[in-house]
Amino acid sequence: MATNMYHEKQALQVSNRSEDRLLSLVRILLLVGGVEPNPGPVEAGQLEIAALGRPFNLGMLYDARSEKTIPGVTLWDNETLKANVEKKEHKKVKVEIFENDTISGKTTALNLQANLKLSFLSGLVDIGGSGEYLKDYCDTTTTERITLQYNSTSHWESLGMDHLSTDKLQHLGVLEHKSATHIVTAIEYGADAFFLFDRKMSNKTDGTKFEGSLKSEIKGLKVMLGGSAAGKSKEKITDKSESIHCKYYGDFSLSNYPTNIKEARAAIQEIHKHLQSESVPKKVYLYPLSLLTDKAMKLVAQISASLLQRTEKQLQSLIDTRLIVSGILKVPELQHFGALKKEFMDYRAQVETSELLFQEKLRAILPNIRGGSMQESELTKVLETWSASMFRSDKMEEAVHGFKNELNYLAKKLHRIWQKVDEEVGEELKIEFSKPDEIDDNTVPILALEFNIADFRGSLIKECEESLIFLKSLNDPPEKREIKQVHSWYNDSEQKILAMQNMDIFLSFVASARKGQSIATKEGLQPARFVCVPDKSKGERGKAKSPISIVEYNRRNGTEINLPSYLSPPTVTNLTSNSAELEVELPSEGLEHILSVLILAKVNEHEYEIIKAQEHDNRNETKMVVKCPSVIVHP
Structure with missing residues (x-):
């Protein structure tokens, strides 16, 4: 019957302001009663937002333009509010397992509405409790993540319909400050908990099998969370379980926060003890103040769906790039290449700066667009500006792909050196790893294989720095800015061939020396040292001829030489x-x-x-x- 009444009301041609208010008030009561009508225009009805760990109370004022609560200011005194609160039990529990660690996946898990999602992405919303889960991302190229979510609701609280009538407003003057657009009229209470299980992937691990294995390790936890009482799991802690790291974000206060599966089971048992006693605001319903009085501010517009998607995609790309580069920086082989590592670190810092700058621009314009003092085209301008920089999605993917390929190539060369020694000469020969300024023995011939990566770096860092200057100003029209193509020695076939030839020749000399590490000089046979220098500084002896070159050292001064290949038997x-x-x-x-x-x-x-x-x-x-x-x- 209530539903029919709602549709009949919607069909009316409402012309005066009192009927507008009545329609919106009926909608509030229907929502609290469990019927959720389709949302109309912004001014026609209330907003529905996730609390995200923020403190909300009935009668609290809210600014939907900036997503800020206004504590300590209400339209009624506390006694009047308490006397007009209606409560209704609304118990519901849902337990889910999912793998999506993207912005979209996380915001869906917490039921974020589109515009609140944009506010969170821009940094307008200060979150807490289970909402902290939104901030935790992992590098999915190196880490497998499974998330276990516990979602519960306990009850509703709402203000009575009569209480909202205009003639009963006690402190209408507070609206003259124009600081609020809505008032909290209903709150859904409950508690959420997120358990994040991470395990590093090895290079030999098949992703699908790994994911299934990780799921099987925590399948018992889902049963435990969904049960009415905390039973003891029969699952055994395996060696694989010990390699799984756990993180917890939730609305339940725990005595100890879990770091592994064993501790997660103990945490679940503790959660069951708090189910009846702990609940926080989860979903909040906001009524437009403009429907109560002409003195109140209006929420004029919300951001369109297409711009929301573009904004989310841009920020997701920045986050993904930052996480992937952070993962690359932990690769053991990279530690031998200081110049390359520095470039990766510089690039990550530039991406972080771009991410913070992007959020700063959003925070500056979103409240104004929603309040009507700016057009939506200002957000379009910001997005187009980032698309005309080195921080657009495809350019960052290109940079990360280049980093991975270059490091893999160099890592294989290092492993080839180690393997050559192990397989062909064993302990009879030693290839030392050193820096040019550490080579101080001039009593014997020293033949070095140098990785001159610093001399062959592209212009990526320089181009990104110019893009950051451009993004900070936003003065240049995006369509006039040209994004330069960044070249890398790794993509130069001639340079790669020359590097490979020098590697082969050096290793042939290493293999020919064998026992005694002897090498022929113009004085005759002498013992020799073979050195690998993976991190020659840029500019030493001028630019090298090849990314990997052979150098003969004399009194610490190296001379790059075109070493002859090993002679065939006479x-x-x-x-x-x-x-x-x-x-x-x-x-x-x-x-x-x-x-x-x-x-x-x-x-x-x-x-x-x-x-x-x-x-x-x-x-x-x-x-x-x-x-x-x-x-x-x-x-």
């Missing part, structure tokens, strides 16, 4: 009983660094000796093993 062209003619094929690269070719020969198990050209040996028909190393300049 070919015997003419053999007699007491002589042999050998032919050596010279390498195609690095000839300028070959002073001469030494012939090393050994008899049986003796050590190699240098045999000079045309040297005579009286040992007829002696079997000898011969090899030819290149000679490297080492003064």
Whole structure:
């Protein structure tokens, strides 16, 4: 019957202000009674918002333009308010498990309305309790997250219909300050709890299987949360369970906050003890003050759905980029590349600055758009400005993709060095990791493989810095700004080929040295040191020729050289009983660094000796093993 009355009222052509008020008041009572009519225009009815841990009381004033509560100011005294409160039991419990860790997924879990979501994203809303869950994001490329949500309602409280009539307003003068647009007329009470379970993904883990495994680890917790009493779970704590980290956000006060599955079970048992005693405002119904008096401010407009979606997408991209780069910074191999790590850190800081700047712009314009002093086009301008910067979604995805690929490439090179030593020479040879200024031994030849990443960085950081200056000013028309293409050595096929060649040549020399780490110099055979320098500073000795180059050190001063590839075994062209003619094929690269070719020969198990050209040996028909190393300049 109430529903029919509501629809009949909506069908009327309401012309005077008193009938407008009556229609809105009927709508309030229907909502409290469990019937939820479709929302009309902003001025025609009330707003329905999530409390998000904020303190709300019946009769409290609220500014829907800035999402701010106005405590201590009401239209009635406390005695009148208390005498006109209506209560109704409304018990409901829902327990869910979900994997969506995006803005959309989180705001849906907390039932945020579209415009309140935008207010939260801009930082207008100060949240608490279970609402803190909205702030916790993880890097889903490296971490698997499953969220367990407990959602409960206990009762409703609302102001009586007669109490809202205009002639009973006791403090109408407070509305002259124009600080409020709505009044709290009904509150839904209850309590929420979120348990976030995270586990790091290994490179070998299949994402689908991992997710299923993580779900199975916490399936017993859902049953425990949904039960009327806290039963003991029969699930055992496994090795996999121990690797799962837990975080809690909720409206229940716990003696200890859980950090793992075992502690989460104890927390659930404690929650069941508080179900009857703890409840907080969850959903709040707001009545427009403009329908009570002409003195009140109006909420003129709300942001359109299309702009809401664009704004959410932009902020989600900024958050995702920041989290992914934070994950990359923890990769062990990156710690060897200081210059690269610094660029990643600088980029993350720039993304964070862009995110804060974006929120600042939103906070400045949203209340004005809602109050009618600004047009919605101002928000469009902000979005277009970010789209004309290095912080638009596709440009950030491109940067992150480049970071990952470059680091993976360099990490493989490091692993190749380690693997070469382990597989081919074992403990007989050591490749040291060092910095250029730490190479201080000049008594032996030092051959270094240097990663000159700092010399080949693109202009990403510079372009982002220019974008930040542009975003702070908002003076330049977005359509006139050109986004430059940022080039990287990693995408240059010629540079990658040259880097690979130098790596191969260096490792061939490492493998040829073998026992004793000997290398031929113009003074003869000498012990040698092989060094890997993964973090050469930018500008040392000028820009390098290749992202990965070979350097010969002399008194701490390194000289980049085009090292000759390892010579093939000599070919015997003419053999007699007491002589042999050998032919050596010279390498195609690095000839300028070959002073001469030494012939090393050994008899049986003796050590190699240098045999000079045309040297005579009286040992007829002696079997000898011969090899030819290149000679490297080492003064």
